[in-house]
Amino acid sequence: MKTPEIPLTQDLVLVGGGHAHALVLRKWGMNPLPGARLTVINPGPTAPYTGMLPGHIAGHYTRDTLEIDLVRLCRFAGARLILAHATDIDRKARQIIVEGQGPIAYDVGSIDIGITAQMDIPGFSDHAVGAKPLDIYARRWRAFLDAVKTGSVAPKIAIIGGGVAGCELSLAMAHALQQSGNPAQVTVIEAGPQISGVGGRARHRLLQAMHDAGVTLRINATVEKIEADQVILGSQDPVQSSFTVGAAGAFPHAWLGQTDLPLIDGFIETTPDLSVKGDPSLFAVGDCATMPFAPRPKAGVFAVRAAPVLHHNLRAALTGGARKTFKPQKNYLKLISLGGKSAMAEKFGLAFSGPLLWRWKDHIDRTFMDKLGNLPAMPAATIPDEIALGAREIMQEKPLCGGCGAKVGGGILSDALANLAPLAHPDVVTGAGDDAAILRQPGGGFQVLSTDHLRAMVHDPVQMTRIAAVHALGDIWAMGAQPQSALSSLILPRMSPVLQARTLREITDTAQEVFAAAGATLVGGHTTMGAELTIGFTLTGTRDTMPITVAGAQVGDVLLLTRPIGSGVIMAAHMDGTAQGRDVANALEHMQQPQSRQADILRDAHAMTDVTGFGLAGHIQAICAASGVRAEIMQSAVPMYQGARALSQGGTGSSLLSANIANAPTTGITDPLLHDPQTAGGLLAALPQSAADQAIRALKKEGLEGWIIGTLHAGQGPITVT
Incomplete structure (x- = not known):
C-alpha cells in the first residue's frame, strides 16, 4: 500500500544560526516532523563556533575549521535558508520581519541570534570592532593581520575589557603577531581593579601568561573616546592602537529593544521550557536570552546543553505534546586558550594549565564541529525486488537535479521538435530552435514569446522565484527584446490553505518585484498542487527591429x-551535501541577479543566447550551427564559480551532464564544466572585437562583468579548445 502524502500544515521558523539551532537542525534532519515546514533566517551561510575562535585568531585553525556550514545543515534538515537579517517581529500576526524581503510567517518560532560587543563609546563604530558577532570580528582580524605582514599598518592592538574573553583574545592576537615576525604590542584595558570572570588561581595564571606574551594590562581605566590610531582614557595616557576590539561584556542586538518581547536588560526573558514569557509559540535560547528561573553567565555551554530540550519542545509545540524543563548545571568547566597551544582549565576554584589541556580542548571542539560537519548519509531509495525492465537502472542513476539539471536531454528534444508542423500562421516569423519564438506585431515591430519552468533547487520559494524569473527573462533578454508581460505556472507541494496563502504571497510578491524591475507586468497564471515545488513563467517581449537570433x-x-559557469555541479553537490555553503550561497546570489543592463549593452550583438541547460559548449555550438561558423574557445578565459572546479575534479556532476556530453558533436573538449548545465546562466553574445571591448568597458563602468572567451572562424565543425 502506498504511504499517504503528508500535507504541510505548520511553519517552524528559527531566527539565527547559533549553536543550539545548529544542533536542532542536525536532530531534525535525522528525524523530521511530517507536516512541518522548517525555515532558518541567518545573515550568512556559515556561523562561527565560539570555542574555536581564539584558536583561529592565533592561527591554529583555518576559517573553514571554525565555521558551521548552515547551508549544508539546512539542506540535511530539509529547511529553507534565508540569508538576511531579521529586524523585527510581529507576534500578533506571527511574522518575522526580514531585511530586503517580505515578512516570514511562523506558527512556532525560536530566536538564537547571540549577542554583540558593539559599545556606546564615541568613535567605536568608526574605529573599532566588537568581538561579537564573531564572524565580523574574525574577518576584520584576518584583514588586519595581512596588512601587518605587508607593513602597511603598525602591529598595535587594544582590547577594551579585561574579562575572560578579552584576555583570551589578547593572548591569541599576541601569538599570531609573534608568529608573523612582528613584536606583540597588545594592551588590555579594564575598567575594574582586576581581571574579571575567574577565581584567584585562574587570574594569577592568566596574568602570568599575558606577561610572558608581552601583553600589557591597564586597570581602573575608563575609555572616553576611540580614534583611528589610539584609545583615549579618562585619567591615563592614551593607548596607541591600529586595531581596537571591544570585549567588555555582552550587549543585546538593538532590534530586540524595538519589539514587544519581554526583556530583562535587553535580553529575551524565558521560562523553564525555554519559551518566551507569556508566549508559548515562541522560544529563545543562547546568549540573546536570559533565564530568571536559573540565572547563568553568557556561555556557549548552556546553549549546547539547551539544544535537546529545545528540539523536544519545538516538536511538542507543533504537535500539542508535553514539554520538558531545562535545568542548566550550576558549575561548568571553563577551558581558556593561552595563545599558543596551551590552555587553562578552571572549575570549583581550581585552575590548571598546560599543553595537555590544549589537546583536551582541541578534542572537545573538533568533536563538536565533526558532529555538525560529518552528517549522516541519508538512506537510498528502496528498489522493489520485482520491477519493470529498465526501471532499476534508472533508479540507480544519480538523483534528479533541480533547475536546468532536470531538463530532458538535447537529443531527445531535437527529435521531438523535428516533428513539429511547418510554420502556418503569417504572423509567426520563427518557432522552435531559438530562445524565443518571434511574431510580427500588427502595428509594426516584433514580439517574442518564451516559456520556462524550474524544479526547485532550494527550499525557499522566494529565492526560487527570483531565480526562475531571471532564468525565464534570459530568453527575452537574449533576443535583445524588452520584457513585456508574464504568466506564472506554479506547482506547490500539498499544504494547508493557510500555508498555500503564505507561499503564494511570497511567490507573487517576489515575481512582481523582479518583473517590474525588468519593465514587465505579471498578468496572471495558473497554480496547482503536486509532488514538489515547481515555478515557471511564460513571457512576452517586444523589439522594434528584428530580434537577435x-x-x-x-x-x-x-x-x-x-556570468561564470559551474552552477550545475555546485547545485548537484548541494543536493548530495558535499558542496561548501559559501560556494552555494555565492552561486545562488549570482543566479538571482537580473541581466537587463547586460542585455541593453549587448542589444546590437550579431547573435546571442543565454547559457542554460545544455551547457556552455552546447549553446556555443547552437550559435555555430545556425550561423555556419566554427568556434575556438580559450579554456583559461572561461570564468568559473568558486568551488566548481574542485567539485568537478572530484567527480561530481549534474544528472543532465552525461546527456549534454553525449549530444555534443565529436570534439576535443575534455572539461566536463564546459558541458555543465546552467540555471539562470549568463548571456553569450557574438560580436566584433571592437564592439566586445566597448561592451566590457560599459559593463565594468556599471559594476558588472563580462569575459571574452573565444573567437569564431570560417567553416563548420566541433568546438576547439585552446
Missing part, C-alpha cells in the same frame, strides 16, 4: 559571456 554570428566575431 543565434543565426547572425559572423566570421571574426568574438564570444562574450556575462
Whole structure:
C-alpha cells in the first residue's frame, strides 16, 4: 500500500544560526516532523563556533575549521535558508520581519541570534570592532593581520575589557603577531581593579601568561573616546592602537529593544521550557536570552546543553505534546586558550594549565564541529525486488537535479521538435530552435514569446522565484527584446490553505518585484498542487527591429559571456551535501541577479543566447550551427564559480551532464564544466572585437562583468579548445 502524502500544515521558523539551532537542525534532519515546514533566517551561510575562535585568531585553525556550514545543515534538515537579517517581529500576526524581503510567517518560532560587543563609546563604530558577532570580528582580524605582514599598518592592538574573553583574545592576537615576525604590542584595558570572570588561581595564571606574551594590562581605566590610531582614557595616557576590539561584556542586538518581547536588560526573558514569557509559540535560547528561573553567565555551554530540550519542545509545540524543563548545571568547566597551544582549565576554584589541556580542548571542539560537519548519509531509495525492465537502472542513476539539471536531454528534444508542423500562421516569423519564438506585431515591430519552468533547487520559494524569473527573462533578454508581460505556472507541494496563502504571497510578491524591475507586468497564471515545488513563467517581449537570433554570428566575431559557469555541479553537490555553503550561497546570489543592463549593452550583438541547460559548449555550438561558423574557445578565459572546479575534479556532476556530453558533436573538449548545465546562466553574445571591448568597458563602468572567451572562424565543425 502506498504511504499517504503528508500535507504541510505548520511553519517552524528559527531566527539565527547559533549553536543550539545548529544542533536542532542536525536532530531534525535525522528525524523530521511530517507536516512541518522548517525555515532558518541567518545573515550568512556559515556561523562561527565560539570555542574555536581564539584558536583561529592565533592561527591554529583555518576559517573553514571554525565555521558551521548552515547551508549544508539546512539542506540535511530539509529547511529553507534565508540569508538576511531579521529586524523585527510581529507576534500578533506571527511574522518575522526580514531585511530586503517580505515578512516570514511562523506558527512556532525560536530566536538564537547571540549577542554583540558593539559599545556606546564615541568613535567605536568608526574605529573599532566588537568581538561579537564573531564572524565580523574574525574577518576584520584576518584583514588586519595581512596588512601587518605587508607593513602597511603598525602591529598595535587594544582590547577594551579585561574579562575572560578579552584576555583570551589578547593572548591569541599576541601569538599570531609573534608568529608573523612582528613584536606583540597588545594592551588590555579594564575598567575594574582586576581581571574579571575567574577565581584567584585562574587570574594569577592568566596574568602570568599575558606577561610572558608581552601583553600589557591597564586597570581602573575608563575609555572616553576611540580614534583611528589610539584609545583615549579618562585619567591615563592614551593607548596607541591600529586595531581596537571591544570585549567588555555582552550587549543585546538593538532590534530586540524595538519589539514587544519581554526583556530583562535587553535580553529575551524565558521560562523553564525555554519559551518566551507569556508566549508559548515562541522560544529563545543562547546568549540573546536570559533565564530568571536559573540565572547563568553568557556561555556557549548552556546553549549546547539547551539544544535537546529545545528540539523536544519545538516538536511538542507543533504537535500539542508535553514539554520538558531545562535545568542548566550550576558549575561548568571553563577551558581558556593561552595563545599558543596551551590552555587553562578552571572549575570549583581550581585552575590548571598546560599543553595537555590544549589537546583536551582541541578534542572537545573538533568533536563538536565533526558532529555538525560529518552528517549522516541519508538512506537510498528502496528498489522493489520485482520491477519493470529498465526501471532499476534508472533508479540507480544519480538523483534528479533541480533547475536546468532536470531538463530532458538535447537529443531527445531535437527529435521531438523535428516533428513539429511547418510554420502556418503569417504572423509567426520563427518557432522552435531559438530562445524565443518571434511574431510580427500588427502595428509594426516584433514580439517574442518564451516559456520556462524550474524544479526547485532550494527550499525557499522566494529565492526560487527570483531565480526562475531571471532564468525565464534570459530568453527575452537574449533576443535583445524588452520584457513585456508574464504568466506564472506554479506547482506547490500539498499544504494547508493557510500555508498555500503564505507561499503564494511570497511567490507573487517576489515575481512582481523582479518583473517590474525588468519593465514587465505579471498578468496572471495558473497554480496547482503536486509532488514538489515547481515555478515557471511564460513571457512576452517586444523589439522594434528584428530580434537577435543565434543565426547572425559572423566570421571574426568574438564570444562574450556575462556570468561564470559551474552552477550545475555546485547545485548537484548541494543536493548530495558535499558542496561548501559559501560556494552555494555565492552561486545562488549570482543566479538571482537580473541581466537587463547586460542585455541593453549587448542589444546590437550579431547573435546571442543565454547559457542554460545544455551547457556552455552546447549553446556555443547552437550559435555555430545556425550561423555556419566554427568556434575556438580559450579554456583559461572561461570564468568559473568558486568551488566548481574542485567539485568537478572530484567527480561530481549534474544528472543532465552525461546527456549534454553525449549530444555534443565529436570534439576535443575534455572539461566536463564546459558541458555543465546552467540555471539562470549568463548571456553569450557574438560580436566584433571592437564592439566586445566597448561592451566590457560599459559593463565594468556599471559594476558588472563580462569575459571574452573565444573567437569564431570560417567553416563548420566541433568546438576547439585552446
